[in-house]
Amino acid sequence: MAHAEADGRLSHLNHELVASLNDFHDPRQEWRRLFSELLGTFFLVLVAAGGGMMGQAFPGTISRTAAVVAPGLMVMAIILFMGKVSGAHLNPAVSIAFSLRGDFPWRRVPGYVVVQLIGATLAALFLHAVINVSASYGSNYPASGYSASDAFLMEAVLTLGLVSVILGTASGAQNVGIFGAIGVGAYIALAGLWGSPISGASMNPARTFGPNLVATDFTSYWVYVAGPLVGAVLAVGAAWVLRGAGGGRAGSGAAQGSLFTKVEHPEKKG
Secondary structure, X not given: XXXXXXXXXXXXXXXXXXXXXXXXXXXXXXXXXXXXXHHHHHHHHHHHHHHHHHHHHOOOOXXXXXXXXXXXXXXXXXXXXXXXHHOOOOOHHHHHHHHHOOOOOHHHHHHHHHHHHHHHHHHHHHHHHHHOOOHHHHOOOOOOXXXXXXXXXXXXXXXXXXXHHHHHOOOHHHOOOHHHHHHHHXXXXXXHHHHHHHHOOOOOHHHHHHHHHHHOOOOOOOHHHHHXXXXXXXXXXXXXXXXXXXXXXXXXXXXXXXXXXXXXOHHHOO
């Protein structure tokens, strides 16, 4: 009798698990991934823009080192807690790079980009409301004495490195779980430590868009769109030279989010 009851409970649990899996396989559940991207980008910009804004409100409390390392640590945490849901792109350049490599469906890119921009804007609005300083202090602009072209080149090269790390840690045998989060977070911190004085080391159109929109100051914003996009395209080219086309099934899973989600891969297309 007890054995039959145990079998019944297991059967019920299995039925619930299958139902849950089917829910996530349903394309109508894309909202979960979109919410994940919105929330993740919100937290990224909260820290990335918050460093400059908090430093303006409380002079001398936040060093440049702290301001550029904090976003790297935040990205590492975000990848760990929600990377399996949406892929933790948090960046339009990353979404486009994954699609160029064939690991992410192009039809999902617009939705990802829109919610990334919304998440960044909500973070900037929150910071402005709480800290009560202009969101421009949390944005990125070319340094005084340097041209927009200089900042563009810096953003392109820094993003080339960032996207190379992301694509590399999301490819076949190199898809090494938590070490991918560590690698990406460490790169963001390292790039900020040496590259931020010239361009701010944004490497992310959404990260700069949010504070710019709230501050209504889009001075040289083209730098922070064109630079990351050019860097992302170059990174896809470099990944092709290093590994060939696509990141394999593991790369597709990392790009699309593999927690109860149906991973699409070019190998299945006929």
